[in-house]
Amino acid sequence: MDQKAGISTNENVTVQKKHKLSAEARKEERAFWIFISPWIIGFLFFTGGPIIASLGLSFTNYNVIDAPKFTGFENFANLFNDKLFYKSLTVTAYYVVLAVPFSIIVGLALAVLLNQKVKGQAFFRTMFYAPSIISGVSVAFLWSWLLNPDFGIVNGLLSDLFGIEGPGWFTDTKTVIPSMVLMQLTAVGGTMVIFLASLQSLPAELYEAAAIDGANKVKQFFKITVPLISPVILFNTIMGIIGSFQVFTQAYIITRGGPDWMSYFYVLYLFDTAFGQFRMGYASAQAWILFIIIFTFTMLSLWASRKLVHYEYESK
Known part of the structure; x- marks a missing residue:
C-alpha cells in the first residue's frame, strides 16, 4: 500500500x-x-x-474610378502581344546580366581587402558601407551630376588628365545601361558586409595548413575561401537577381526610360501603367508576370548550384 x-x-x-x-x-x-x-x-x-x-x-479591367470589370485572361493575352513588354523585359535582362556579376565580384573583392588587419580598418569598413544606406533618390541625383556629359566631374577629369572626350553616359544608348550598373558601386556595401562576415567565420587553421603545403594566397582563395563561402555567394547572387529585376529609382530620376527606351526597365513600365495610365488591372498582370520570372530564376539558381555550393555540415 x-x-x-x-x-x-x-x-x-x-x-x-x-x-x-x-x-x-x-x-x-x-x-x-x-x-x-x-x-x-x-x-x-x-x-x-x-x-x-x-x-x-489582374483578371479585371480597373481604372481606380470605376468598379473592376472581370475580363478573364485578357490582360495576360494583351501583355504577351505588347511590344513595350518585350522591350522593357529585354532592357531589364541586360541590366541583370551585367549588374549581378559586377556586384558579386566587387563586393567580394572589397570584403577580402577589408578583412586584412591594417591600420584604420574600422574607418575603411564604415566608408565603403555608408553609401549603401543613402537614399536611392539622392544617389541618383549624385551620379547624374558626376556622369553628366557636359559639366560632370568624371568627363572633366578624363579631359584634363588624359585629353580624351568622355562618353555620353546616361544620354547614349550604348552606355546608359553600363552607367546604371556603375551606379551599383554605391549599393555594393550590403553585399560586402555579408561577404565580410562569412570571411571572418572561416577557420584559420585551414589557411595555416595550406601555407605549410606551399599554397600561395591565390590558391588559398580559390581552393579554400571560395568553396567555403559558396553558400554566401549563392545567397548574394539570388538577392542580386531579385533586386536587379526590380530596378526603378535610377531610371525614373535620371532617364525616364530614355534614350530611345534603352533604360525603360520593367518596373518603370509597370509604374507608368499603374500610376500614369491608371490601368491597375493591366499593371497587376505585369506584377504577377514579374513574380513568376523572379521565382523561376531563383529556382533555377538553386537547382544549378547543387554541385557548385559546398555546405560544411552536409550529410554524407
Whole structure:
C-alpha cells in the first residue's frame, strides 16, 4: 500500500509540474503573439492583402474610378502581344546580366581587402558601407551630376588628365545601361558586409595548413575561401537577381526610360501603367508576370548550384 501511495504521489507531482510548465509555455506563447502582432498586422494590411488583391485585379479591367470589370485572361493575352513588354523585359535582362556579376565580384573583392588587419580598418569598413544606406533618390541625383556629359566631374577629369572626350553616359544608348550598373558601386556595401562576415567565420587553421603545403594566397582563395563561402555567394547572387529585376529609382530620376527606351526597365513600365495610365488591372498582370520570372530564376539558381555550393555540415 505504501509503495502504491508513493507512486501515486510521484505521479501527482509530475502532473503538477507538467501543468506548471504548460502554463509557463502558454504565457510565453501569448507574449510571442503580442510581440509579433504588429508585424503580422502590417504584413496582412500592407503586403499580404495587396498581393492577394493584385491577383484578383489582374483578371479585371480597373481604372481606380470605376468598379473592376472581370475580363478573364485578357490582360495576360494583351501583355504577351505588347511590344513595350518585350522591350522593357529585354532592357531589364541586360541590366541583370551585367549588374549581378559586377556586384558579386566587387563586393567580394572589397570584403577580402577589408578583412586584412591594417591600420584604420574600422574607418575603411564604415566608408565603403555608408553609401549603401543613402537614399536611392539622392544617389541618383549624385551620379547624374558626376556622369553628366557636359559639366560632370568624371568627363572633366578624363579631359584634363588624359585629353580624351568622355562618353555620353546616361544620354547614349550604348552606355546608359553600363552607367546604371556603375551606379551599383554605391549599393555594393550590403553585399560586402555579408561577404565580410562569412570571411571572418572561416577557420584559420585551414589557411595555416595550406601555407605549410606551399599554397600561395591565390590558391588559398580559390581552393579554400571560395568553396567555403559558396553558400554566401549563392545567397548574394539570388538577392542580386531579385533586386536587379526590380530596378526603378535610377531610371525614373535620371532617364525616364530614355534614350530611345534603352533604360525603360520593367518596373518603370509597370509604374507608368499603374500610376500614369491608371490601368491597375493591366499593371497587376505585369506584377504577377514579374513574380513568376523572379521565382523561376531563383529556382533555377538553386537547382544549378547543387554541385557548385559546398555546405560544411552536409550529410554524407
